[in-house]
Amino acid sequence: MLVSHWNSDRESSLHVMNRSLDPINEVSVAFQARTAQLNGQQPPRGLVLFVIKLGSLPPCSEVVFSEKTVGLRWKVADVNKIDVQHGVRPGIPRGNGTWRPLNALQRLEILGLFFTDKDGAQWVRDEKSHLEAQSDIISYPGEGPANSPGRIVRAPQVKPLDSCGEG
Numbered sequence: 001m002l003v004s005h006w007n008s009d010r011e012s013s014l015h016v017m018n019r020s021l022d023p024i025n026e027v028s029v030a031f032q033a034r035t036a037q038l039n040g041q042q043p044p045r046g047l048v049l050f051v052i053k054l055g056s057l058p059p060c061s062e063v064v065f066s067e068k069t070v071g072l073r074w075k076v077a078d079v080n081k082i083d084v085q086h087g088v089r090p091g092i093p094r095g096n097g098t099w100r101p102l103n104a105l106q107r108l109e110i111l112g113l114f115f116t117d118k119d120g121a122q123w124v125r126d127e128k129s130h131l132e133a134q135s136d137i138i139s140y141p142g143e144g145p146a147n148s149p150g151r152i153v154r155a156p157q158v159k160p161l162d163s164c165g166e167g
Contacts, residue, residue, distance in 0.1 A: 002165075003057075003115060005029075005125060011107035013066035018057045021165050022118040027054040030111040031065065033072060033150060036104035043148040048074040048102060049111075050150035057115070060164030063156045065108065071153035072102040099151060 002020035007013065014031055018024050033048040050072070054063065066072075075098055113125040114134060122134040 001131065003113070003123070003125065003131075004129065005110050005113050007108060007110075011109075012105055013064055013069070014108040014110060015062055015064050016054075016057070016113060017062045017161065018059060019161060019164050021059050023056050023058050024115040024117060025056045026114070026116040026122070027057050028052065028112075028114040029054065029065070030114075032109050032111060033074075033102055034106045034109065035102060036106060043074050043076075043102075046106075048072070048148045048150040050152070052152060052156070054156065058158060060161045061158050062161055063158055065152070065156060067102065067105060069154070070156050072105070073099040073151045073153060074102055074148045075099050075151075076148060102150075 003018050003024055005014065005016050008015060014029075016027075016029055028051065030049070030051045032050065035043060035046045035048070037046045050065075052065070057063065110127050112127070114123070116122050123131060124134040125131050
């Protein structure tokens, strides 16, 4: 119940918070960026899909995804598959297509926050903040030809929260 997500800065940044007194593990965040469709340098249909594996998130902490904090990039999809990225291995791989800056960002939209609690139970919090038990197989929403793959170029920084726990 104390693991949540929210948008700020006119929805151009996405916050993931663990307000519990326990760490959460196997944390993955799926989100999409919506951009203006100004010219050929923008993603087709203005959608870019990001799937970032964070590993664990300490108690009373927060991670922020935005152009300023992690750097958002996209490329033209050559196949319809999700490019899952480990957040601890940022950067742009060479010889893996042309990764372009994400211009004209309108907003970031959470698709799903996946995690395992201290008791080993797996959870998913969806785009509407509903919390549900998760099956063993993670199915990332947003997969398909409507999305271009996204990538971050800097590792997300974990920041402590000012207040924590229930209440």
